[in-house]
Amino acid sequence: MFCSVLSGGIRGIESFPVHVETDISSGMPCFDIVGYVGSEVREAKDRVRTALRNAGYLMPVARITVNLSPADVRKSGSGYDLPMALSVLACMEVINADSLKGIFVAGELSLSGDVCAVKGILPMIKMAKDKGIGKCLIPAANSGEGSVIEGIDVYTVSSINEAIDFLEGRADIPPVESHLRRDLLAEHEYKHDFIQIKGQKTARRGAEIAAAGLHNLIMIGPPGAGKTLIAKCIPSIMPPLGEDECLEVSSVYSVRGSLDPRKPVITSRPFVSAHSSSTDISLVGGGANPKPGAVSLAHKGVLFLDELPEFSRKSLEALRQPLEDRAVHITRNRDICTFPADCMLVAAMNPCPCGHYPDMNKCTCNTAQRNKYMSKISGPFLDRMDICVVTEKVTPFDIQSESEQEPSKIIRKRVMAAHEIQKRRFKGRGILFNSQMGNREIEEFCRLDTDGAALMKRLAIKYDMSARTYYRVLKVARTISDLAGQNDINEESLLEAVRMKVSF
Amino acid sequence: MEERIYDYWVATLQDGYIGKLADIADAAGGAASLYEMSGRELMMKCGISEGLAAYISENKRDTGLLEEEYYSLGAKGISYVNHTDMDFPQKLANIPSRPYGLFVKGGLPSELTGSVAIIGARECSEYGRLMAEYFADRLAKNNVQIISGMAWGIDGIAQSAALCAGGKSFAILGCGVDITYPAKNRSLYDKLCENGNGVISEYAPGTRAEPRRFPPRNRIISGLCDVLLVVEARAKSGTLITVDMAIDQGRTVMVVPGRLTDSLSAGCINLLYQGALPATGVEAVMEQLEIKGQKSFIKAARHGKKGNIAEPKSRDIPADLAEVADVLALDPKSAEQIAQEADIRLPDVLKMLTRLELEGLSKEISPGYFVKAVDLIRV
Numbered sequence: 001m002f003c004s005v006l007s008g009g010i011r012g013i014e015s016f017p018v019h020v021e022t023d024i025s026s027g028m029p030c031f032d033i034v035g036y037v038g039s040e041v042r043e044a045k046d047r048v049r050t051a052l053r054n055a056g057y058l059m060p061v062a063r064i065t066v067n068l069s070p071a072d073v074r075k076s077g078s079g080y081d082l083p084m085a086l087s088v089l090a091c092m093e094v095i096n097a098d099s100l101k102g103i104f105v106a107g108e109l110s111l112s113g114d115v116c117a118v119k120g121i122l123p124m125i126k127m128a129k130d131k132g133i134g135k136c137l138i139p140a141a142n143s144g145e146g147s148v149i150e151g152i153d154v155y156t157v158s159s160i161n162e163a164i165d166f167l168e169g170r171a172d173i174p175p176v177e178s179h180l181r182r183d184l185l186a187e188h189e190y191k192h193d194f195i196q197i198k199g200q201k202t203a204r205r206g207a208e209i210a211a212a213g214l215h216n217l218i219m220i221g222p223p224g225a226g227k228t229l230i231a232k233c234i235p236s237i238m239p240p241l242g243e244d245e246c247l248e249v250s251s252v253y254s255v256r257g258s259l260d261p262r263k264p265v266i267t268s269r270p271f272v273s274a275h276s277s278s279t280d281i282s283l284v285g286g287g288a289n290p291k292p293g294a295v296s297l298a299h300k301g302v303l304f305l306d307e308l309p310e311f312s313r314k315s316l317e318a319l320r321q322p323l324e325d326r327a328v329h330i331t332r333n334r335d336i337c338t339f340p341a342d343c344m345l346v347a348a349m350n351p352c353p354c355g356h357y358p359d360m361n362k363c364t365c366n367t368a369q370r371n372k373y374m375s376k377i378s379g380p381f382l383d384r385m386d387i388c389v390v391t392e393k394v395t396p397f398d399i400q401s402e403s404e405q406e407p408s409k410i411i412r413k414r415v416m417a418a419h420e421i422q423k424r425r426f427k428g429r430g431i432l433f434n435s436q437m438g439n440r441e442i443e444e445f446c447r448l449d450t451d452g453a454a455l456m457k458r459l460a461i462k463y464d465m466s467a468r469t470y471y472r473v474l475k476v477a478r479t480i481s482d483l484a485g486q487n488d489i490n491e492e493s494l495l496e497a498v499r500m501k502v503s504f
Numbered sequence: 505m506e507e508r509i510y511d512y513w514v515a516t517l518q519d520g521y522i523g524k525l526a527d528i529a530d531a532a533g534g535a536a537s538l539y540e541m542s543g544r545e546l547m548m549k550c551g552i553s554e555g556l557a558a559y560i561s562e563n564k565r566d567t568g569l570l571e572e573e574y575y576s577l578g579a580k581g582i583s584y585v586n587h588t589d590m591d592f593p594q595k596l597a598n599i600p601s602r603p604y605g606l607f608v609k610g611g612l613p614s615e616l617t618g619s620v621a622i623i624g625a626r627e628c629s630e631y632g633r634l635m636a637e638y639f640a641d642r643l644a645k646n647n648v649q650i651i652s653g654m655a656w657g658i659d660g661i662a663q664s665a666a667l668c669a670g671g672k673s674f675a676i677l678g679c680g681v682d683i684t685y686p687a688k689n690r691s692l693y694d695k696l697c698e699n700g701n702g703v704i705s706e707y708a709p710g711t712r713a714e715p716r717r718f719p720p721r722n723r724i725i726s727g728l729c730d731v732l733l734v735v736e737a738r739a740k741s742g743t744l745i746t747v748d749m750a751i752d753q754g755r756t757v758m759v760v761p762g763r764l765t766d767s768l769s770a771g772c773i774n775l776l777y778q779g780a781l782p783a784t785g786v787e788a789v790m791e792q793l794e795i796k797g798q799k800s801f802i803k804a805a806r807h808g809k810k811g812n813i814a815e816p817k818s819r820d821i822p823a824d825l826a827e828v829a830d831v832l833a834l835d836p837k838s839a840e841q842i843a844q845e846a847d848i849r850l851p852d853v854l855k856m857l858t859r860l861e862l863e864g865l866s867k868e869i870s871p872g873y874f875v876k877a878v879d880l881i882r883v
């Protein structure tokens with residue numbers, strides 16, 4: 001007797017179909033699982049046997065072979081327990097094999113026969129829908145995630161008996177209600193808003209330009225100057241996520257198993273703060289079964305590196321490639337996992353080890369200490385930072401100031417207008433933002449008129465710019481012009497862009 | 505072996521017992537007899553401690569080796585000047601703890617013209633930089649030699665400015681003269697080694713820079729000058745060691761006054777209270793040189809007016825930049841402070857700052873912090 005059930009595996013944040021095939025035949029009694037499986041899948045044997053017995057079904061004394069097809073792709077995770085159990089039951093003719101056709105199944109079994117949550121349900125259901133499957137059967141604990149995708153009926157079960165009753169048509173389980181659209185339409189509440197930030201005009205301006213052109217930003221300022229708070233506010237001035245982007249971001253969190261069951265879809269841009277003791281793997285992702293790192297968790301949002309010079313050189317160097325490619329590629333002996341990593345990098349640092357330079361009445365560092373502190377960040381990494389601004393200690397004057405600060409909502413409007421301009425400009429070129437321009441695009445879109453070119457030449461000589469810095473200034477000037485709604489890069493934007501360059 | 509090789513040998517011992525070797529060698533009756541003496545004899549005849557006697561005996565090297573060392577100095581462009589030599593600076597002959605000999609790359613300061621040592625904080629402020637440049641430049645143009653320690657900060661700034669003005673400058677190092685310390689002053693070091701300038705040390709070539717070696721070299725800085733000019737010093741500063749030595753040696757100590765609120769001027773203010781002379785301008789320094797007997801300056805000193813250094817007339821500031829230019833000062837200010845004080849929108853301030861910087865009217869001294877670019881030299 002043979003039966004096959006569709007389930008899914010995870011590679012990166014994508015799911016691929018896996019057919020769980022079971023055959024029961026006469027022969028030496030045994031229970032074999034084949035198909036290039038990891039140890040947690042091999043252990044399913046004991047979970048399935050015990051769960052079935054505790055649910056009231058004894059497995060026949062026969063030769064039982066389970067194959068996970070395709071057999072040449074490594075499978076890991078515990079989601080194959082439920083499909084295995086159901087296919088065994090179908091072979092035992094406890095349930096009708098036809099009821100397992102056209103349905104996607106995933107779930108982990110406990111020894112009692114309960115169905116437990118698995119990671120990566122969201123991309124699995126998306127894959128099932130793309131394959132034209134109409135129904136899914138998933139653990140009740142994953143119902144939140146299951147409700148995200150529209151156009152596919154998702155049923156949840158909490159025990160194996162419930163699953164049998166459902167498949168046999170004895171229980172009437174309604175499909176979970178999809179609420180992606182509802183969540184998206186809900187007015188986004190941002191925890192942090194620029195309205196809370198007093199003073200800090202330079203950093204505000206820098207953050208606005210950075211968000212408008214998706215430039216990486218570095219903030220330099222004494223401790224307690226509000227660098228972290230400003231970074232936290234940046235997602236609130238970026239445009240709201242589109243539906244596809246929501247799904248992509250949610251998939252990353254789903255694969256990592258860290259989606260909130262009560263709010264299973266991430267609708268606001270993520271803000272991920274990495275600690276300076278982070279290893280390179282926690283930053284970019286990795287592990288035997290590759291998991292996304294901080295740079296992928298910040299996909300479509302902000303990755304914040306506080307105390308930048310305290311990060312190990314190795315971790316920072318590991319970040320370079322993902323920032324360039326906007327994706328992380330992790331190679332394991334047969335597979336390449338790809339995690340998206342399209343984030344804006346925001347870094348913060350003190351101007352010197354004590355944090356008070358250039359206030360000579362307070363700073364206790366000498367030049368050598370200061371140079372050592374600054375040189376901890378490698379040049380190639382600094383080359384990826386387009387905008388550099390200083391933050392200052394908030395003065396009592398600022399705190400008590402009655403003047404109304406500009407709320408994120410208004411800044412966001414300007415940023416979105418600039419994004420619109422860039423979308424039109426880069427149509428069909430595979431890039432979306434000014435920061436992503438290569439040299440060819442810069443030549444094309446950052447053309448200067450005679451006066452502009454003369455000014456740029458003077459600036460390049462004055463500040464002894466390298467070719468890289470030169471192009472970075474042009475890119476930032478392009479964004480400043482976009483924010484102002486100007487077609488051409490004028491002298492004004494060049495003069496401002498130069499002030500934003502990294503100057504150490 | 506020549507007497508000179510023995511002198512060289514004694515000079516290489518200076519690192520261990522700074523300032524004592526000259527008297528010991530006199531007591532022993534010359535370098536050669538010092539070399540021949542046993543440890544016991546040294547203690548008996550020269551009255552030195554057991555430790556020092558052991559140190560001298562231990563460092564006795566084979567005469568062949570010493571000869572080789574001595575004759576290889578020339579190839580490195582280094583000359584050895586013994587305290588008995590004609591060209592040994594007379595100013596150093598009578599100071600307490602006088603050196604036995606000096607290693608020199610380049611030349612020694614001339615005794616025919618005045619010397620001013622300009623010293624101060626390594627981590628100086630923009631004001632300190634400006635003052636060091638101003639005094640060094642004006643003095644150098646009046647044929648005064650600038651002596652200093654080639655350190656980061658005031659020392660190096662003053663020496664660079666003196667060289668730029670076409671004057672002569674001499675650096676006294678706390679390491680061998682073949683070592684550039686700090687390494688970042690490489691180009692200054694190279695310039696000091698030629699054109700009649702000089703790099704001087706009592707430590708043998710190859711001696712590394714170590715903290716303990718710096719205070720003793722300060723007595724040579726103060727010893728070589730007529731007037732010691734302190735530009736910026738904190739309340740507890742290494743500069744004050746040099747000041748003490750200058751007083752012991754009878755040199756005139758002058759101080760560039762700072763503000764009571766600047767911790768970088770705290771040491772200077774204390775010195776003024778203790779009776780140091782305020783350096784109110786280059787004329788005041790020249791006057792002190794004149795009192796010291798440097799007659800050649802009388803004319804120059806009489807010409808200028810004494811008193812404060814006039815704020816240079818600012819070059820033509822474009823009218824639309826005047827508001828921001830007025831707010832800029834020698835204290836670093838951030839763009840935000842400037843925007844606040846001038847009451848201009850921040851993006852406009854940023855643009856104006858770039859334009860001012862292009863015109864050479866402002867300077868970004870640290871990321872995001874600006875000062876007024878003042879040029880006291882060219883006015």
